[in-house]
Amino acid sequence: AQKVTQAQTxxxxxxxxxxxxxxxxxxxxxxxxxFWYKQPPSGELVFLIRRNSFDEQNEISGRYSWNxxxxxxxxxxxxxxxxxVDSAVYFCALSEGDGxxxxxxxxxxxxxxxxx
Amino acid sequence: AAGVIQSPRHLIKEKRETATLKxxxxxxxxxxYWYQQGPGQDPQFLISFYEKxxxxxxxxxxxxxxxxxxxxxxxxxxxxxxxxxxxxxxxASAGGGxxxxxxxxxxxxx
Numbered sequence: 001a002q003k004v005t006q007a008q009t010x011x012x013x014x015x016x017x018x019x020x021x022x023x024x025x026x027x028x029x030x031x032x033x034x035f036w037y038k039q040p041p042s043g044e045l046v047f048l049i050r051r052n053s054f055d056e057q058n059e060i061s062g063r064y065s066w067n068x069x070x071x072x073x074x075x076x077x078x079x080x081x082x083x084x085v086d087s088a089v090y091f092c093a094l095s096e097g098d099g100x101x102x103x104x105x106x107x108x109x110x111x112x113x114x115x116x
Numbered sequence: 117a118a119g120v121i122q123s124p125r126h127l128i129k130e131k132r133e134t135a136t137l138k139x140x141x142x143x144x145x146x147x148x149y150w151y152q153q154g155p156g157q158d159p160q161f162l163i164s165f166y167e168k169x170x171x172x173x174x175x176x177x178x179x180x181x182x183x184x185x186x187x188x189x190x191x192x193x194x195x196x197x198x199x200x201x202x203x204x205x206x207x208a209s210a211g212g213g214x215x216x217x218x219x220x221x222x223x224x225x226x
Binding site: 109 | 150151157158159160161164171174202206214215216217220221222
């Protein structure tokens with residue numbers, strides 16, 4: 001059965017610090033997709049990234065970077081030089097199978113608070 | 117760019133009442149998903165539709181039903197509402213790629 005674990009329930013950092021959010025997943029499928037979503041206090045789910053199981057290349061987008069390691073079943077997310085606007089709940093999610101848009105299984109989320 | 121539209125955005129109902137939530141996917145998206153997010157919880161998959169047919173089913177209670185119409189919009193019907201149904205209900209649409217989420221409908225059952 002599939003499972004997504006975000007062991008960090010809450011993290012607080014001071015503005016401009018770097019922070020890494022951990023995500024560990026379990027799946028029996030060889031083809032799957034991993035996602036990160038941001039949920040700010042307003043409640044909407046904002047898509048950040050999608051990565052398929054065959055692409056272990058790390059990705060950087062501005063202050064955001066992602067480290068995908070199949071050997072440890074992890075897909076960690078790092079925010080560099082954090083800002084107050086980064087304060088939100090961040091969800092890691094998994095979809096199984098080769099369809100890019102199969103339903104998502106979410107982790108329990110990590111609440112990030114960036115202190116000015 | 118057009119996004120997923122959900123209506124209403126907020127809904128207050130009494131116990132045992134019924135509620136209907138609507139979702140209008142991004143144009144040309146043929147797949148719709150419904151998720152339920154309880155307070156302080158992660159979103160849980162309820163049900164999905166592809167080309168107007170149910171494609172997958174998650175933890176959707178028997179009191180709930182859903183369908184996708186010919187114009188691809190979807191409705192989630194909830195009957196005999198319980199206090200525990202109070203949650204944020206998300207609709208997402210996909211057209212061969214990642215899922216795009218709507219803003220959600222916040223349902224409060226009193």
